[in-house]
Amino acid sequence: MKSKELFNEAKKYLSGGVDSPVRAFKPYPFFAKKALGSHIQDMDGKEYIDYCLAYGPLILGHSNPGIVDAVKKQLELGSTYGVPTQKEIQLAKLVTSRVPCADMVRFVNSGTEATMSAIRLARAVTGRKKIVKFEGSYHGAHDYVLVKSGSGAMGLPDSPGVPEETTKNTILIPFNDVEAVEDLIVNQGEDIATIIVEPVMGNVGCIPPKEGYLEFLRRITSDNGIILIFDEVITGFRLAEGGAQEYYGVTPDLVTFGKILGGGFPIGALSGKKEYMERIAPSGDVYQAGTFNGNPISVTAGIEALEQLDKKFYTELEKKGEYMRRAIGDILEEQDLNYKVVGLASMFQIYFTDRDVYDYQDAKTANTGNFDAYFHELLDNGVFIPPSQFECCFISLKHSTYDLDSTLNAIEEALKK
Numbered sequence: 001m002k003s004k005e006l007f008n009e010a011k012k013y014l015s016g017g018v019d020s021p022v023r024a025f026k027p028y029p030f031f032a033k034k035a036l037g038s039h040i041q042d043m044d045g046k047e048y049i050d051y052c053l054a055y056g057p058l059i060l061g062h063s064n065p066g067i068v069d070a071v072k073k074q075l076e077l078g079s080t081y082g083v084p085t086q087k088e089i090q091l092a093k094l095v096t097s098r099v100p101c102a103d104m105v106r107f108v109n110s111g112t113e114a115t116m117s118a119i120r121l122a123r124a125v126t127g128r129k130k131i132v133k134f135e136g137s138y139h140g141a142h143d144y145v146l147v148k149s150g151s152g153a154m155g156l157p158d159s160p161g162v163p164e165e166t167t168k169n170t171i172l173i174p175f176n177d178v179e180a181v182e183d184l185i186v187n188q189g190e191d192i193a194t195i196i197v198e199p200v201m202g203n204v205g206c207i208p209p210k211e212g213y214l215e216f217l218r219r220i221t222s223d224n225g226i227i228l229i230f231d232e233v234i235t236g237f238r239l240a241e242g243g244a245q246e247y248y249g250v251t252p253d254l255v256t257f258g259k260i261l262g263g264g265f266p267i268g269a270l271s272g273k274k275e276y277m278e279r280i281a282p283s284g285d286v287y288q289a290g291t292f293n294g295n296p297i298s299v300t301a302g303i304e305a306l307e308q309l310d311k312k313f314y315t316e317l318e319k320k321g322e323y324m325r326r327a328i329g330d331i332l333e334e335q336d337l338n339y340k341v342v343g344l345a346s347m348f349q350i351y352f353t354d355r356d357v358y359d360y361q362d363a364k365t366a367n368t369g370n371f372d373a374y375f376h377e378l379l380d381n382g383v384f385i386p387p388s389q390f391e392c393c394f395i396s397l398k399h400s401t402y403d404l405d406s407t408l409n410a411i412e413e414a415l416k417k
């Protein structure tokens, strides 16, 4: 069956024909058959250079041979045990040796679970209720943070089914705005348990912090007894070995991971200073549990992924990203388009707006109709980027110069049209 028929069939059995909303692009999404390196092939026999990369996990490209081998070996030994394994220690050591704030780790199954548990821990540690998040930031699909989230939810910032009692302690402020944080802390500082932040916002396109902004958040949270959580589900092991906290030199109290950490398999993790992490059950009183926590398949893939991700690799990715952003900038200039090319390291996006994008309100000025046309033009020409203006394109180690140059040609043609 081809993608079009599969989608019609899928709509009968799966809500909306997909298992996560952003995947349901119009008129129908292509269905995957297989993928290798920088390329993904669909059921219609068409191949695409992939910049969606499963929305983040595949920094080593699809079907990385080292990961495939390691997982095959582990599969023969069992897929899940319900008792601990040596490999969990091994992966925890890889995390704590790289990530500045990480003394100890709790592995969970998704980024959503990681932020949910991190928020619970922050509330327990401080004995305070309120949490602060930034407009347009995405911390997964759980109730406490499903307020003006990014991630395809741009037109649907909240969700029915989330009682206002649940979100009344969630405070929203604009990103990159110093005064908004200061005002908030003057008025309610003593009630705030945590500020949770994506150090680089990756679910409303790509919005880096203004210079000094993360340092500012670090200072003001420390001064007011507030736990600073970096949600590094995207930036972790992407911007540097130690994630955004290494890249920007700012150390939070707690950090959440997902995506890259699982090497293409489902995982999440919560990590931070020992004094906080020891509050988690069973060493402490803050409950957190999961049947598949520390799953040996995901942990095996994660170990293999992190072992491959050394310093040299990040320099190479930075170069590829820089190359793409500069070339796209040149194309925009040549065509007299005042759109914004943004990003850093292996992340890039074009905002279809003439406004510089520092926060959610700026991002919302983008012309999504034009983005949509651009997306489909690229798709027709064998380039797959995330189907939303409010996602981010990723480059993997497997993207060759040839891949990048043919993509740039496709981008040039698409923008012309």
Ligand SMILES: *Cc1c(COP(=O)(O)O)cnc(C)c1O
Residues within 6 Å of the ligand: 109, 110, 111, 112, 113, 115, 138, 139, 140, 141, 198, 202, 203, 231, 232, 233, 234, 258, 259, 267, 268
């Ligand atoms: C993807 C993402 C999450 C949610 O992770 P899941 O594994 O999809 O639950 C949380 N935070 C950020 C910053 C993300 O990008």
